[in-house]
Amino acid sequence: MIMHELINYETLRVLWWGLLGVLLIAFALTDGFDMGVGALLPFVAKTDLERRVVINTVGPVWEGNQVWFILGGGAIFAAWPPLYAVAFSGLYLAMFMILAALIVRPVAFKYRSKREDPKWRTRWDWALFAGGAVPALLFGVAVGNVLLGVPFRLTQDLLSIYEGGMIMKLVGLLRPFALLAGVVSFSMLLMHGAAWLTLKTEGLVQQRARSIGVKAGMIAAAGYALAGLWLAVGVDGYSFVNEVALDGPSNPLFNEVAREGSWLSAYAERPWIALAPIMGFVGIALAVLGLKAGREVSTLLWSKMGILGIVSSVGLTMFPFILPSSIDPTSSLTVWDASSSHLTLFVMLICTAIFLPLILMYTAWVYRVLWGKVTEEDVNENAETLY
Amino acid sequence: MEIGLVELSRLQFGMTALYHFLFVPLTLGLSILVAIMETVYVMTNRPIWRQMTKFWGTLFGINFVLGVATGITMEFQFGMNWSYYSHYVGDIFGAPLAMEGLMAFFMEATFVGLFFFGWDKLSKVGHLVITWLVAIGSNFSALWILIANGWMANPVGAEFNPETMRMEMTSFFEVVFNEVAQAKFVHTVSAGYVTASLFVLGVSAFYLLKGRHTDLARRSIAVASAFGLASALSVVVLGDESGYSASQTQKMKLASIEAMWETEAAPASFTLVGLPNMEDRETHYAIHIPWVMGLIGTRSFDTEIAGINELVAENEGRVRMGIIAYDALMEIREARAAGEEIPSQAKFRFEQNSDDLGYAFLLKRYVEDPRDATEAQIAQAADDTIPYVPTLFWAFRIMVGLGMSFILITAYFFWRTSFRRMTYPKWSLYAAVGFIPLPWIAAEMGWLVAEVGRQPWTVDGMLPTALSASYLTVGDLLFTLFGFALFYTVLFVIEVKLMIKYIKIGPTQDVDSTIAWQERHVGRLSTRRNQSPLAEPAE
Numbered sequence A: 001m002i003m004h005e006l007i008n009y010e011t012l013r014v015l016w017w018g019l020l021g022v023l024l025i026a027f028a029l030t031d032g033f034d035m036g037v038g039a040l041l042p043f044v045a046k047t048d049l050e051r052r053v054v055i056n057t058v059g060p061v062w063e064g065n066q067v068w069f070i071l072g073g074g075a076i077f078a079a080w081p082p083l084y085a086v087a088f089s090g091l092y093l094a095m096f097m098i099l100a101a102l103i104v105r106p107v108a109f110k111y112r113s114k115r116e117d118p119k120w121r122t123r124w125d126w127a128l129f130a131g132g133a134v135p136a137l138l139f140g141v142a143v144g145n146v147l148l149g150v151p152f153r154l155t156q157d158l159l160s161i162y163e164g165g166m167i168m169k170l171v172g173l174l175r176p177f178a179l180l181a182g183v184v185s186f187s188m189l190l191m192h193g194a195a196w197l198t199l200k201t202e203g204l205v206q207q208r209a210r211s212i213g214v215k216a217g218m219i220a221a222a223g224y225a226l227a228g229l230w231l232a233v234g235v236d237g238y239s240f241v242n243e244v245a246l247d248g249p250s251n252p253l254f255n256e257v258a259r260e261g262s263w264l265s266a267y268a269e270r271p272w273i274a275l276a277p278i279m280g281f282v283g284i285a286l287a288v289l290g291l292k293a294g295r296e297v298s299t300l301l302w303s304k305m306g307i308l309g310i311v312s313s314v315g316l317t318m319f320p321f322i323l324p325s326s327i328d329p330t331s332s333l334t335v336w337d338a339s340s341s342h343l344t345l346f347v348m349l350i351c352t353a354i355f356l357p358l359i360l361m362y363t364a365w366v367y368r369v370l371w372g373k374v375t376e377e378d379v380n381e382n383a384e385t386l387y
Numbered sequence B: 001m002e003i004g005l006v007e008l009s010r011l012q013f014g015m016t017a018l019y020h021f022l023f024v025p026l027t028l029g030l031s032i033l034v035a036i037m038e039t040v041y042v043m044t045n046r047p048i049w050r051q052m053t054k055f056w057g058t059l060f061g062i063n064f065v066l067g068v069a070t071g072i073t074m075e076f077q078f079g080m081n082w083s084y085y086s087h088y089v090g091d092i093f094g095a096p097l098a099m100e101g102l103m104a105f106f107m108e109a110t111f112v113g114l115f116f117f118g119w120d121k122l123s124k125v126g127h128l129v130i131t132w133l134v135a136i137g138s139n140f141s142a143l144w145i146l147i148a149n150g151w152m153a154n155p156v157g158a159e160f161n162p163e164t165m166r167m168e169m170t171s172f173f174e175v176v177f178n179e180v181a182q183a184k185f186v187h188t189v190s191a192g193y194v195t196a197s198l199f200v201l202g203v204s205a206f207y208l209l210k211g212r213h214t215d216l217a218r219r220s221i222a223v224a225s226a227f228g229l230a231s232a233l234s235v236v237v238l239g240d241e242s243g244y245s246a247s248q249t250q251k252m253k254l255a256s257i258e259a260m261w262e263t264e265a266a267p268a269s270f271t272l273v274g275l276p277n278m279e280d281r282e283t284h285y286a287i288h289i290p291w292v293m294g295l296i297g298t299r300s301f302d303t304e305i306a307g308i309n310e311l312v313a314e315n316e317g318r319v320r321m322g323i324i325a326y327d328a329l330m331e332i333r334e335a336r337a338a339g340e341e342i343p344s345q346a347k348f349r350f351e352q353n354s355d356d357l358g359y360a361f362l363l364k365r366y367v368e369d370p371r372d373a374t375e376a377q378i379a380q381a382a383d384d385t386i387p388y389v390p391t392l393f394w395a396f397r398i399m400v401g402l403g404m405s406f407i408l409i410t411a412y413f414f415w416r417t418s419f420r421r422m423t424y425p426k427w428s429l430y431a432a433v434g435f436i437p438l439p440w441i442a443a444e445m446g447w448l449v450a451e452v453g454r455q456p457w458t459v460d461g462m463l464p465t466a467l468s469a470s471y472l473t474v475g476d477l478l479f480t481l482f483g484f485a486l487f488y489t490v491l492f493v494i495e496v497k498l499m500i501k502y503i504k505i506g507p508t509q510d511v512d513s514t515i516a517w518q519e520r521h522v523g524r525l526s527t528r529r530n531q532s533p534l535a536e537p538a539e
Helices: A007-044 A048-058 A062-077 A081-090 A092-114 A118-148 A167-173 A176-200 A203-234 A265-269 A273-292 A297-318 A341-369 A377-379 B003-044 B048-083 B082-116 B124-152 B171-176 B179-210 B214-249 B250-255 B293-299 B309-335 B344-365 B376-385 B389-419 B426-435 B438-452 B476-503 B511-520
Strands: A152-154 A160-162 A321-323 B158-161 B166-169 B268-277 B282-289 B455-457
Touching: A007 A048, A007 A062, A007 A118, A007 A176, A007 A297, A007 A341, A007 B082, A048 A092, A048 A118, A048 A176, A048 A203, A048 A265, A048 A377, A062 A081, A062 A092, A062 A341, A062 B003, A062 B048, A062 B082, A062 B309, A081 A092, A081 A152, A081 A160, A081 B048, A092 A118, A092 A167, A092 B048, A092 B214, A092 B344, A092 B438, A092 B476, A118 A176, A152 B082, A160 B082, A176 A203, A176 A297, A176 A377, A203 A297, A203 B166, A297 B268, A321 B268, A341 B082, A341 B166, A341 B171, B003 B048, B003 B179, B003 B214, B003 B344, B003 B438, B048 B082, B048 B214, B048 B476, B048 B511, B082 B124, B082 B158, B082 B166, B082 B171, B082 B455, B124 B171, B158 B344, B179 B214, B179 B426, B179 B438, B179 B476, B214 B250, B250 B282, B250 B309, B250 B389, B282 B438, B309 B344, B309 B376, B344 B376, B389 B426, B389 B438
Parallel strands: none
Antiparallel strands: A152 A160, B158 B166, B268 B282
């Protein structure tokens, strides 16, 4: 196979860095509103009928949405194996809690309305709440920790050793900056869920969702601004010490890294990336205004733009770093030394170029088929078959 | 690294994987059976077939969701618990997992929502297409997972790169068309089809015994027995294909399954039953059938199958070669670290012996640097290449015995359906109900054979299991192990209860339209001589 030489290693690495971003953003945009809706459920819907309306707005689509997460995992494994190996074993207990939440959520969707018993249903409603709220919070906490640096080092055999015992693996993650990042992601997805419910429901449920969504959006924007400020004054960035071979072998130990300067110096080097935070703020602002005014389609789109801006700003700020190490900076994983081989990146790029457009097409078609509001009459008419 | 950690990691992976596979086979098979039923509905326009589609679809949904939920754990567990494995082979192993998401899982998960909620929103044919896409998606999903799993048993299309300290892909084509993976795929999905067929058969038999929903039940039996028989035959044929493959790539697995300690003159005999003993390296009270093993394993009369003791002696040689490779690798690494040119002689020695590098890693259990290993340790490492024979021997025999019984029961029902006017004696209906759990037992035994048989390796001959785990504490593992066990037990109880509840309720959708249609067409539908579906027991 010489075909893969068609695209050079360096370009492939940047493309896969971008694709990783695309997958994570797609996850945040689609499963993001599912999680937001789950977290909103007990507060926007009081009666069983209302709750069923809310649940059925995401009922037919959450399963497909969740695959962005699974595909994200698969893509990290295939394109960034060191990241897959270090991140999930390092953030072990946080990952376990996310998995627990994501396991309980599908079951709750499916089983909640299979029995009449109100106790049974209330229990599953809280499971849906946890299944949405816990990951929404923890994903942000994880991103915050990545910006702060994660305490791992690589041995000469490239075995990843994570510092800290069991308690530290969980409590150690809850550093103030990371908690702030968690608040940002949680409130951002709450707003997104509210925007979705504005589009898909009517009446009392919609009103409640809009009023919570406005507050959540404002908290998200304020938290995001505060986090930016914090990065400017309170968090060190990372940089390479040696000249880096952009197409060198994927061995993080070959490149020396120092913890110095600021993450935000990226904005001086590449001013255009300021577009991302601007999109973040503008998107949230317009989404909040839209929620207040009760606009439906545009609000959801603005909310999406806000999330796109916020998530991509993290990646663009850190580039080329992916997972910096706080205890041994040289172990840090970067775009230039933590990827798969040239051949694997090429093969997977071809496969993605074929299948990703197909996925987008049929997903869009499914959403079109399901277009329209879910009403209380719908639920009453199909009481047996709906969630 | 502590031994306890590796054992606990294995326990956790084994537990969550076996649990996941309680739901997967039914998803694989029931998706296809439901699609077949809906196809009949679209072709004949008879509402009873739509009713069947929706009824079995409901049971499919209860099961499907747990398959999805427990599959999430599998996707991330490699990184969580098998971090070094993920680093070492992620370049190859990650690709089929990503492909599974891209090509299969997205399809099944995106369309499954429309399968349940799209009946009024889509045309008849439109909905049928959705159902088939869900079925195809599920089955493709299995394809990519088994390509990944097959690669662990037969690591083709890859080589070790000293610079990155991992294996890297040299040919995607070889990884995908790995013969072990292809045989495993057909074997596994066929097992899923058998599971679903016997499930449908058993539940339908229950209805016939109760005299309820007989129209639905008899049609379901017709579909399930035909599909089940074809699948049961396919499982055995492709299982045999796997056996043949094993003799080429995983000789030790084959010898251990057969508890064949010494190499015999060709063609080797097959041990029907016996008590294999790891310490004496002997199978006590063995009953042999001459020739059979040699014929299955080699498809010839004159090719020898190597016995365990011979393979251990071979492996001892490979451990020694592995030490040479390891020594050369260290020399290369030191030169790289010092910024010197890599000595060509070290490079040559490495390339000559790199296939055996994994065997040197077996020594890491006993000594920090394999080059310091004593003779006793080398012999010990070679002995470690024997998997635990009694488990393999018995798991394999239970699986095969059950597989044969599935052929018998599906063939019997197929015969009654085709030539005895769909009448089934009472004893056979009781038998069908009793058979419901058996395919699951067979499938789980199959996984035990495949995975225990690959020990002590995660990737055959390349990476020992003992080195593959994450650097975690025993406390971490106990916490998540306990968490998963608790969580999974609760979910399992809920699932089974709901399943039983919905089976007891029976079909509830489209009941009126089906009855109305039946009444309008009563003349065409009545069975000859108005036979009851419950025939008298055979005299």
